[in-house]
Amino acid sequence: MKATSTTTRLLAGTIGVLSLFAAACGDDKSSSPDSTTAPAFSTAATTAAPDATTAETMATDTTAAAMFEGDLVGLFGVAPGECTDGVAAGSYFRMVQPGGTKEAGPFIPNADSACADTTYSLLVAGADGGLMTGESQGAPDPAFDATGDGLADRIVAPVTFFGVAFAAATDPTEAMPAISATAGTLTGDLSAFTAYYGTGVFNQGAPKPDGSGPALSGTIDPTSGTYMIEWTSLIVGGSFDGFTGVWHLEGQFAPTS
Amino acid sequence: MFNRTGRVPVIAALMIGIGLILAPAIFQMFSRAPLGGTMIEDFEPYMVEAKIDTFRGYMDQIGVAVEQAADVRTSMIESGTVSMAEFDSQYVSVQQLTSGWAAINADMTDLLDRMNANMDDYAAVAALPPFPMFPWFFVLPGLLVAGVASSILRSMHKNRPHRQRLWVLAGLGVAITAAPVAFQMFTRAPMGRDMIDSFRPMMTRERVQNVQGYFVTLGGGEGQMRVTLIPAYVAAGGDVADHPAIAEFSAQWPTIVKDFNPMIATMSDNVDNFQAVDALPSFALFPWFFLVPGVLVAGLAGVALRRQSSPPSHLEAAS
Numbered sequence: 001m002k003a004t005s006t007t008t009r010l011l012a013g014t015i016g017v018l019s020l021f022a023a024a025c026g027d028d029k030s031s032s033p034d035s036t037t038a039p040a041f042s043t044a045a046t047t048a049a050p051d052a053t054t055a056e057t058m059a060t061d062t063t064a065a066a067m068f069e070g071d072l073v074g075l076f077g078v079a080p081g082e083c084t085d086g087v088a089a090g091s092y093f094r095m096v097q098p099g100g101t102k103e104a105g106p107f108i109p110n111a112d113s114a115c116a117d118t119t120y121s122l123l124v125a126g127a128d129g130g131l132m133t134g135e136s137q138g139a140p141d142p143a144f145d146a147t148g149d150g151l152a153d154r155i156v157a158p159v160t161f162f163g164v165a166f167a168a169a170t171d172p173t174e175a176m177p178a179i180s181a182t183a184g185t186l187t188g189d190l191s192a193f194t195a196y197y198g199t200g201v202f203n204q205g206a207p208k209p210d211g212s213g214p215a216l217s218g219t220i221d222p223t224s225g226t227y228m229i230e231w232t233s234l235i236v237g238g239s240f241d242g243f244t245g246v247w248h249l250e251g252q253f254a255p256t257s
Numbered sequence: 258m259f260n261r262t263g264r265v266p267v268i269a270a271l272m273i274g275i276g277l278i279l280a281p282a283i284f285q286m287f288s289r290a291p292l293g294g295t296m297i298e299d300f301e302p303y304m305v306e307a308k309i310d311t312f313r314g315y316m317d318q319i320g321v322a323v324e325q326a327a328d329v330r331t332s333m334i335e336s337g338t339v340s341m342a343e344f345d346s347q348y349v350s351v352q353q354l355t356s357g358w359a360a361i362n363a364d365m366t367d368l369l370d371r372m373n374a375n376m377d378d379y380a381a382v383a384a385l386p387p388f389p390m391f392p393w394f395f396v397l398p399g400l401l402v403a404g405v406a407s408s409i410l411r412s413m414h415k416n417r418p419h420r421q422r423l424w425v426l427a428g429l430g431v432a433i434t435a436a437p438v439a440f441q442m443f444t445r446a447p448m449g450r451d452m453i454d455s456f457r458p459m460m461t462r463e464r465v466q467n468v469q470g471y472f473v474t475l476g477g478g479e480g481q482m483r484v485t486l487i488p489a490y491v492a493a494g495g496d497v498a499d500h501p502a503i504a505e506f507s508a509q510w511p512t513i514v515k516d517f518n519p520m521i522a523t524m525s526d527n528v529d530n531f532q533a534v535d536a537l538p539s540f541a542l543f544p545w546f547f548l549v550p551g552v553l554v555a556g557l558a559g560v561a562l563r564r565q566s567s568p569p570s571h572l573e574a575a576s
Contacts, residue, residue, distance in 0.1 A: 111480020162476035
C-alpha cells in the first residue's frame with residue numbers, strides 16, 4: 001500500500017509538473033487575446049486599413065504575417081517602371097509576336113521605350129495611382145483622341161508605343177477585377193483589363209472574359225503589402241490578332257478604407 | 258379514278274420543292290451566308306476610291322522616307338560617323354525597314370490593287386439582297402412548291418379538283434425563274450465570283466499575319482528613325498532639311514496607324530468569314546439554282562395540266 005501511495009503521489013506530481021510545463025510552453029496565440037486579432041486582421045485587409053493601434057499590436061505579434069490575406073479589395077499601386085543597367089524593374093508592358101512566348105519572345109521593340117532594351121515599355125501610375133479591385137476603372141468616352149491616342153489614364157498613364165499612346169482600363173461590362181492572397185500568392189480575375197491603341201480596343205484580361213487563357217500570377221508580402229502581379233493575354237481578333245501582351249505590375253497594395 | 262401518269266410530274270415538282278428546302282442545309286448556308294454579309298459590311302469603308310487613294314498616298318510617303326533613310330545611312334557611313342556594321346546593329350529597326358521595304362510595298366500595293374480592281378464587283382455584291390436572307394430564298398419557294406404539290410397529290414388521290422392548284426404550281430415555277438432576273442443575279446453574281454476569286458490570295462491567315470508584320474517593321478523603323486537615328490545624324494553634323502520625308506513620315510505616322518489599324522483588323526477578323534463564303538457554291542451558279550428548278554416546276558406543272566386536259570387512255574380508264 002505504501003509503495004502504491006508513493007507511486008500515486010509521484011504520478012500526480014509528475015502530471016502536475018507536466019501540466020504546468022505545458023501551460024508555460026504553450027502557444028500564446030491560443031490563449032492570449034491577441035489570438036483573435038490575427039485572423040480578424042487577416043480579413044480586415046479586405047475591408048479596412050488597419051488603424052495605428054491595431055498595427056502596433058500586430059507589430060509585436062508574430063501572427064502579423066497574415067496581414068494581407070484573403071480577398072484584397074483596394075488599390076494595387078503601380079510603382080513606376082525603370083531601367084537600370086539595361087534591366088527593367090517596376091511596372092512594364094511587353095508584346096510578344098505571334099508564335100512567341102513570354103520567356104523567349106520575340107518581342108516587338110518599341111522605339112519610344114526609355115529602356116535600352118526597347119522591348120520593355122515602362123508603365124507609371126495613372127490618376128488613380130494603380131489598379132483597383134472591387135471597382136472598375138473604365139475608359140472615358142470617347143476612348144481616343146483625334147490622332148488615335150488612348151485616353152484612359154486611371155490605372156496607368158498612356159504609354160507611347162510606336163508613336164501612338166496606348167492606354168489601359170478595366171471594362172465595366174466585364175467581371176469586376178478581383179485579387180486574393182493565399183500565403184503570399186496572388187490569384188484573381190482581371191478579365192476586364194482592356195488596352196486601347198490606335199482606335200482599336202483589345203481585351204488584355206487574365207483570364208479572358210470567357211474564362212479561357214492563363215490566369216494572373218503574383219506574390220504579395222503578407223506584412224508589407226508589397227506585391228508583384230504578372231499576366232499574359234493573347235489578343236484575339238483585330239489588327240494585333242495573335243500577338244500577346246505581357247503585363248507586369250509592381251508596387252504597394254493599399255486596402256480600401 | 259385519278260390519272261396516275263398525271264401524278265408523276267407533280268411528284269417530281271414535290272421532289273424539287275424538297276430539294277430547294279434542303280439545299281441551304283446541304284451547303285451550310287444558314288451559317289455561312291450571314292458571315293458573308295458581315296464581311297461585305299466590314300469592308301464597306303475600304304471599298305471606296307478615296308480610301309484606297311489615301312492608303313496609296315501613305316505608301317508613297319513611306320517609300321520616299323525609306324529612300325531618305327537609306328541616304329542618311331550612306332551619309333553617316335561615308336562621313337565615318339559609323340561603320341556599315343555599326344549602323345546596321347545600332348539601327349536594326351531602320352535597317353529592317355529599308356531592306357524590307359520593297360517587299361512590303363509590293364505586297365501592300367498588290368493588296369490595294371485587288372481592292373481597287375474589285376470596287377465595282379463589291380458594289381454589285383453589296384447590292385444583292387442581304388446575305389442572311391439567301392437561304393430563305395431557297396427554303397420559302399421550296400416550301401411553297403412542296404406544299405402545293407403535296408396538296409395536289411392528296412386531291413388526286415381523293416379524286417378532288419386540283420386544276421387551280423396546278424396553275425398555282427406553274428406560277429410558282431415562273432416566279433422562281435424570274436427571281437434571278439428581278440435581282441439582277443445574272444450580272445451581279447458573276448461579279449461576286451470575280452471578287453471572291455480576286456480576294457482569295459489576300460484573305461488568308463498567313464497573308465494577314467504578313468501585313469501585321471509589316472506594321473511592326475514600319476512602326477519599329479519609324480520610331481527608331483525619330484528617336485535615335487535622326488538625333489544621331491544631327492549630332493554628327495547632318496541636316497534633317499536634306500531629308501524632309503523622314504520627319505513628314507513621323508508626323509504622319511499616328512494618322513497612318515489610325516487608318517491602317519482598322520483595315521488590318523477588318524482583314525484579320527474576316528478571314529474566317531471569307532473562307533465561309535468561299536466554301537459556298539460559286540456565286541456565278543446562284544442564278545441557275547433558281548432558274549433551273551423554276552423552269553422545271555413550271556414545266557412539270559404544265560405537263561400535269563396538259564395531261565389532266567387530255568382524255569384518259571383506255572388503260573387508265575380501266576384502272
